[in-house]
Amino acid sequence: MPFFENTPAYRPPVSIVAQPARKVPTLQELGFRVIENIKTETILAGLLAKDKVTVKDTGCGEFVGTGKLAAWTTNSLTVDKLVAQDEDCAETFEGTILQGMLAQGHATDSDLTGTEIEKLVRVYLEGGVAKLTAEQQGVIGDLLDLALNEQVSPVVYRDALRIWMLGDKASASRDYNQTDGLRKKLLTKNAVAGSTAANGMYRGAAINFAALEATPALIDDLLQDLMDNSSDELQDIDEDQKAFYLSKSLYRLAKNRAQTVIPEDKSKFEYDKVTKKVTFDGQEVKQLKLWEQYIKADFAGGTSPHLALYTVPRNLVWATDLESDMTTAEFKYEAKTRINWWRVLFRLGAGFAYDRLVAFAI
Numbered sequence: 001m002p003f004f005e006n007t008p009a010y011r012p013p014v015s016i017v018a019q020p021a022r023k024v025p026t027l028q029e030l031g032f033r034v035i036e037n038i039k040t041e042t043i044l045a046g047l048l049a050k051d052k053v054t055v056k057d058t059g060c061g062e063f064v065g066t067g068k069l070a071a072w073t074t075n076s077l078t079v080d081k082l083v084a085q086d087e088d089c090a091e092t093f094e095g096t097i098l099q100g101m102l103a104q105g106h107a108t109d110s111d112l113t114g115t116e117i118e119k120l121v122r123v124y125l126e127g128g129v130a131k132l133t134a135e136q137q138g139v140i141g142d143l144l145d146l147a148l149n150e151q152v153s154p155v156v157y158r159d160a161l162r163i164w165m166l167g168d169k170a171s172a173s174r175d176y177n178q179t180d181g182l183r184k185k186l187l188t189k190n191a192v193a194g195s196t197a198a199n200g201m202y203r204g205a206a207i208n209f210a211a212l213e214a215t216p217a218l219i220d221d222l223l224q225d226l227m228d229n230s231s232d233e234l235q236d237i238d239e240d241q242k243a244f245y246l247s248k249s250l251y252r253l254a255k256n257r258a259q260t261v262i263p264e265d266k267s268k269f270e271y272d273k274v275t276k277k278v279t280f281d282g283q284e285v286k287q288l289k290l291w292e293q294y295i296k297a298d299f300a301g302g303t304s305p306h307l308a309l310y311t312v313p314r315n316l317v318w319a320t321d322l323e324s325d326m327t328t329a330e331f332k333y334e335a336k337t338r339i340n341w342w343r344v345l346f347r348l349g350a351g352f353a354y355d356r357l358v359a360f361a362i
Helices: 090-105 116-127 134-166 182-189 209-214 218-229 248-260 291-298
Strands: 003-006 014-017 033-035 041-049 070-078 080-089 243-246 269-272 277-280 283-287 308-311 316-319 330-334 339-352 358-361
Touching (some): 134 182, 134 291, 134 339, 182 358, 209 218, 209 248, 218 248, 218 308, 218 358, 243 248, 248 269, 248 277, 248 283
Parallel strands (some): 033 316, 243 283
Antiparallel strands (some): 003 014, 041 070, 080 339, 243 308, 269 277, 277 283, 308 358, 316 339, 330 339
16 A cells, blocks of 8 residues: 655644545446447347247248347337536645556555655645745646546446436436446336246346345345246346356355355355355356445335346446546646536447346345
């Protein structure tokens, strides 16, 4: 954990410690499909193979089709404009500045002793930007830009992932009304627990977490139910192409189950100590971080914070446009007012390509 300590003779020492960032899975780790260059809306069109196209040959005569080789399916996916922005006094960013400077200033061990950056930081901490020369103010501005980009990018991505999962345009909260997220679309596609909708999407019974905690072996039944009642199309796909996505508490139960299972349990859970991956019947079990945390914090009481989702990872779509860049924040510093402001603009949409390749329980 890098830190920088300022020890001028006329003021108490100031130590600023960089807090380790909380791990949020990347889109690559989650396996989602990213579709770019969408300005407003796109149609996710796909082909599902059909069968029963072979009939008895009746000889010569008029040509009569015997069936279609594939059927078209379509889902509309809309992207919405989002912005993250704020402003603050320069002093507020001292910790951020230092963390960014440490990261940028010395890639090997974060030791700034004797460097020009150390001198610049000391001057800034001891007297603020007013003590800096015009040239030094330009340098500090560049370093602030680097520091803020390193800080803003993970924050905005984490926010975008939260919205992608839990957004709802009908919500009264500005934290969630940006776009319709995965949860909203799942519940819209199948509103009845314990049923299969006309679109082929299966929704299992409501998750009873208290029962799962009391009897951990029931987590096997939850995932098995999604497998057994999912569409034929999903069942016929090879196991290594499918995955389960679980909210935090469910994933914890699944991981504990996989790590402690014994042959007598006849469980399909397995845990790989090398890759640290959990599988069920040969299919990877992934954790959807943030889902449970923010439902518990922000949603009305009685809202289930749990999710078990069974699908092909690339069936889940993260849509954006090529001009959006969540890795770069526009950052400006105004020396007169000593105010910093930053802004990130991007578009975001959530959805899935095939309804029939989804089974879930909430």
